[in-house]
Amino acid sequence: MLNIQNLVDDAKCFETVRALRWPEGVRCVHCASAEINKQGRDPTQPERQKYRCKDCGRWFDDLSETILAGHHQPLRTWVLCLYFMGLNLSNRQIGQELGLHKDDAQRMTQQLREGIESKQSLPVLDGxxxxxxxxxxxxxxxxxxxxxxxxxxxxxxxxxxxxxxxxxxxxxxxxxxxxxxxxxxxxxxxxxxxxxxxxxxxxxxxxxxxxxxxxxxxxxxxxxxxxxxxxxxxxxxxxxxxxxxxxxxxxxxxxxxxxxxxxxxxxxxxxxISQEHLPMYLSFFQFVHNSRARGKGLLPALLAALIV
CATH class of the missing domain: 3.30.420 (Nucleotidyltransferase; domain 5)
Structure with missing residues (x-):
């Protein structure tokens, strides 16, 4: 059976994250300073760049202060999970596609839905x-x-x-x-x-x-x-x-x-869907509807909402 994760490059995932998060160059996630130094790579994820801010002296990396930080799953797994959520696959289907236990898939999708829900601003309707x-x-x-x-x-x-x-x-x-x-x-x-x-x-x-x-x-x-x-x-x-x-x-x-x-x-x-989790699903559907994009076109909007 073909493992779809083998078709995704971690390096390109991190390049995409950096481009979406810092379109004008890397800035400190703590003080927003542009005066930073690269400080090697993460030992568990070689494509994950580490930085040190010259102004505040604090350390950070490509995923610091995002919901994607602090997890053992590689970034490509999170990106694929988000892509499949945009296609509206169930948690069980996502687990099968990514070779994950259904409980792990459910925890990931719940965390991503909560992230999308927390980052959505309330639109103002008129006309x-x-x-x-x-x-x-x-x-x-x-x-x-x-x-x-x-x-x-x-x-x-x-x-x-x-x-x-x-x-x-x-x-x-x-x-x-x-x-x-x-x-x-x-x-x-x-x-x-x-x-x-x-x-x-x-x-x-x-x-x-x-x-x-x-x-x-x-x-x-x-x-x-x-x-x-x-x-x-x-x-x-x-x-x-x-x-x-x-x-x-x-x-x-x-x-x-x-x-x-x-x-x-x-x-x-x-x-x-339980009534405890229904608001998250509604919020995710609302985001997808308002993005007016589907498939691969939806992924950048979802990823940007979680990391910007």
Whole structure:
């Protein structure tokens, strides 16, 4: 069986890291000084350059102060793991591709997802924004004690309770906000109420933005919060409406509903995600969606987010 790691060069991985991290030349990770000296190589990773800052006198290397530092796996393994995550392979598939135990693969992917989540800045949406919510089944996978406390055994496999879900019912709602032609924001909620959606909307949507939603009454206070609000009534069979008479049906939530279709497909290979880890998966999907790149084109953005 061909080991894909043999096809990746550690030297090129470190060259890429240096180019992304210090495009204008190496700088001290402690004081940002450009006055540094090279101080040999790491004995366990020969391609990993070590440095000493002339100004503050401290030592560092290519991976210092990043989540990729301090691990026994070579850099090429981390880069390949990140690449496979961008292709949306499950943890088990990644472990098989890299020749890793499934637990090691899971720890690596979790650390990388946490890194992407921590480095993402909250986008500011404006112009025309669509809002909607979706419900996914998410229990306490991998935490048997929490399962015992939360519920009795589920007879209908992964099917959740009917109706609008909550975190307590193991069917957490996800609020989605998307700027038409722009970025998306996804957040898991305990439940869908005005008091839970208001802080998210105020934090990431500019005042005066035009909102498009369905008829759900949690959006009724958008005008009071400083937004223009237009809605379609799905219960009456209305899915798009031309409000200004120009022949273009601008009042709809089709864009965010398209995101829900993509999100369901994205979550499916992972065969059930616990509600403890669901926010990480949502954050990673959000990053991929907003990067507007796929495959090899996505890898530089993912790697830069972790090391810059």
């Amino acid at each position: 025309e924004v669509e809002a909607d919510e979706v419900y996914v089944v998410a229990g306490h996978k991998g935490n048997p004690e929490a399962v015992k406390k939360a519920r009795k055994g589920r007879r209908r496999r992964l099917k959740g309770a009917r109706g609008r879900g909550t975190l307590a019912k193991e069917k957490p709602p996800i609020l989605g906000l998307i700027q038409r032609g722009g970025e998306v924001v996804l957040r898991m909620l305990d439940n869908v109420q005005q008091k839970t959606i208001k802080p998210i909307i105020l934090a990431c949507v500019a005042e005066g933005t035009r909102f498009y939603t369905d008829e759900y009454d949690i959006y009724a206070r958008l005008p009071a919060w400083g937004y223009e609000h237009h809605s379609v009534c799905h219960s009456r069979g209305e899915y798009a409406r031309d409000e200004d008479g120009d022949g273009f049906h601008e009042v709809h939530v089709n864009t965010i509903e398209g995101v829900w279709s993509l999100l369901r497909s994205w979550l499916r290979p992972h065969r059930g």
